[in-house]
Amino acid sequence: MAYLTGIGITAYGKHPGLQPLDLMEQAVLAALADSGLQRDALDGLITGYATTHPHLMMGTVVCERLGLKPRHAHQAQCGGATGAMALVLARHLIAAGACRHVLVVGGENRLTGQSRDDAVKTLATVGHPEHEVPLGASIPAYYALLAARYLHETGANEAELAELAVLMRRHALGHPLAQLRKAITVEDVMASKPVSTPLKLLDCCPITDGGAAVIVSAEPLAKAAIKLTGWGEAHTHQHVSEIPDDLGLGARIAGAAAFETAGRKPADVGLLGIYDSFTPTLAIFLEALGFAPPGGAGRAAREGRFGRDGALPLNLHGGLLSFGHPGVAGFMAHVVEVVGQMRGEAGNRQVRDAPLAYCHADGGTLSSHVGFVLERLS
Amino acid sequence: MSGVALFSCRACGHVWQFRRAMCPACAATDIAVVEAKGGGTVWSATSVHRAPTPDLDVAGGYGIALVTLDEGPRIMARAPTDLVIGERVTVRAENGLPTIFRA
Numbered sequence: 020m021a022y023l024t025g026i027g028i029t030a031y032g033k034h035p036g037l038q039p040l041d042l043m044e045q046a047v048l049a050a051l052a053d054s055g056l057q058r059d060a061l062d063g064l065i066t067g068y069a070t071t072h073p074h075l076m077m078g079t080v081v082c083e084r085l086g087l088k089p090r091h092a093h094q095a096q097c098g099g100a101t102g103a104m105a106l107v108l109a110r111h112l113i114a115a116g117a118c119r120h121v122l123v124v125g126g127e128n129r130l131t132g133q134s135r136d137d138a139v140k141t142l143a144t145v146g147h148p149e150h151e152v153p154l155g156a157s158i159p160a161y162y163a164l165l166a167a168r169y170l171h172e173t174g175a176n177e178a179e180l181a182e183l184a185v186l187m188r189r190h191a192l193g194h195p196l197a198q199l200r201k202a203i204t205v206e207d208v209m210a211s212k213p214v215s216t217p218l219k220l221l222d223c224c225p226i227t228d229g230g231a232a233v234i235v236s237a238e239p240l241a242k243a244a245i246k247l248t249g250w251g252e253a254h255t256h257q258h259v260s261e262i263p264d265d266l267g268l269g270a271r272i273a274g275a276a277a278f279e280t281a282g283r284k285p286a287d288v289g290l291l292g293i294y295d296s297f298t299p300t301l302a303i304f305l306e307a308l309g310f311a312p313p314g315g316a317g318r319a320a321r322e323g324r325f326g327r328d329g330a331l332p333l334n335l336h337g338g339l340l341s342f343g344h345p346g347v348a349g350f351m352a353h354v355v356e357v358v359g360q361m362r363g364e365a366g367n368r369q370v371r372d373a374p375l376a377y378c379h380a381d382g383g384t385l386s387s388h389v390g391f392v393l394e395r396l397s
Numbered sequence: 398m399s400g401v402a403l404f405s406c407r408a409c410g411h412v413w414q415f416r417r418a419m420c421p422a423c424a425a426t427d428i429a430v431v432e433a434k435g436g437g438t439v440w441s442a443t444s445v446h447r448a449p450t451p452d453l454d455v456a457g458g459y460g461i462a463l464v465t466l467d468e469g470p471r472i473m474a475r476a477p478t479d480l481v482i483g484e485r486v487t488v489r490a491e492n493g494l495p496t497i498f499r500a
């Protein structure tokens with residue numbers, strides 16, 4: 020009963036002078052135009068947060084800016100999983116009969132709206148204030164700890180992880196809205212500056228300005244009916260110090276629930292939109308979800324499994340690693356791409372027919388997982 | 398002893414680091430503060446080359462590790478930059494921060 024009926028996105032990269040609300044507004048106007056809905060049809064809104072514009076009530080701030088008078092509005096916060104969480108929440112609002120058309124929107128000038136030091140410092144405070152942040156840890160450091168553990172457990176190596184960065188860049192090359200569009204090789208990734216071992220600069224997603232919006236409706240509209248048929252969440256810990264020994268546990272729980280509620284299995288999937296804040300993030304998810312063998316995500320990428328013509332096309336817009344990561348809108352770009360591909364509107368990036376897709380995001384350090392299944396019904 | 402404080406559940410014996418009034422394993426509320434003996438095994442380690450604040454930037458980076466203490470909990474600590482996963486180490490509070498030394 021919940022359909023993704025409108026998608027809108029800005030260019031990702033640098034938007035000097037544009038504030039989070041400007042970027043969100045651009046994305047919403049695009050999503051409204053895409054859906055064919057009039058503004059007054061939107062009776063629900065879930066927005067994310069913006070680190071460059073912290074506000075206690077971003078939901079109503081966005082409503083005021085856009086002139087919306089919804090029956091429900093609020094601001095969701097779940098780190099990198101916020102957009103995915105908001106889409107699942109929108110589905111629940113519709114299932115409950117509370118709303119008919121819920122606008123989900125995120126946008127932030129994370130790149131030009133603050134200094135690089137401020138961005139890194141803000142993100143680092145996601146760590147435990149007493150037991151992690153004082154050690155000088157950062158988000159890349161937290162993921163580096165997980166990356167090192169992943170490599171240790173699986174026997175995969177850094178060059179294999181680099182394949183995922185190369186793949187994401189290859190996918191971004193042809194996308195006019197992507198932030199990073201210069202081809203890279205495994206050697207480039209390996210030679211890029213160390214950020215936090217074993218992560219090099221090109222294992223990490225960039226900081227980005229951008230906005231994205233998705234409309235979730237109780238009915239399909241003029242375009243192909245893309246139904247959200249299954250969803251799952253897992254919240255296994257918050258801080259990396261308390262992550263379960265099994266790095267893929269949360270992804271597996273959320274993924275299993277999503278497939279169970281959809282009445283589908285991973286083998287039914289022909290298209291993927293998977294969160295890729297760092298190369299090991301993507302590897303851990305692909306393997307936990309059963310889309311690659313343990314330790315084999317990088318090799319599978321090299322062999323073409325996740326390419327446009329492969330068995331499981333993945334993040335065809337370039338993912339966070341190359342399309343860019345402006346916070347809440349980061350993963351929403353995956354959704355915009357997946358929906359566009361499922362509709363057959365992806366132009367020169369278009370995959371063969373893809374009627375069923377799986378999307379997955381995490382917030383924190385593999386802390387909060389949200390997975391969902393999308394199916395095209397017409 | 399290490400100077401690193403932990404919490405221990407008097408009902409089930411589970412030990413952890415973060416302050417909480419209820420045992421995460423069994424939900425009992427009879428909790429004791431204990432001091433880690435200091436022995437542990439490296440669960441993961443990294444050398445941070447881009448610090449979150451400029452004053453922390455160190456040439457060659459500085460080490461941070463997750464170490465599984467012999468009492469059970471995994472904690473984050475400052476560390477040498479070249480630790481190997483599985484290595485036996487000693488943890489001791491230095492300037493208020495858990496710090497790893499080679500055993």
Ligand SMILES: [Zn+2]
Nearest residue numbers: 406409420423
């Ligand atoms: Zn207990």
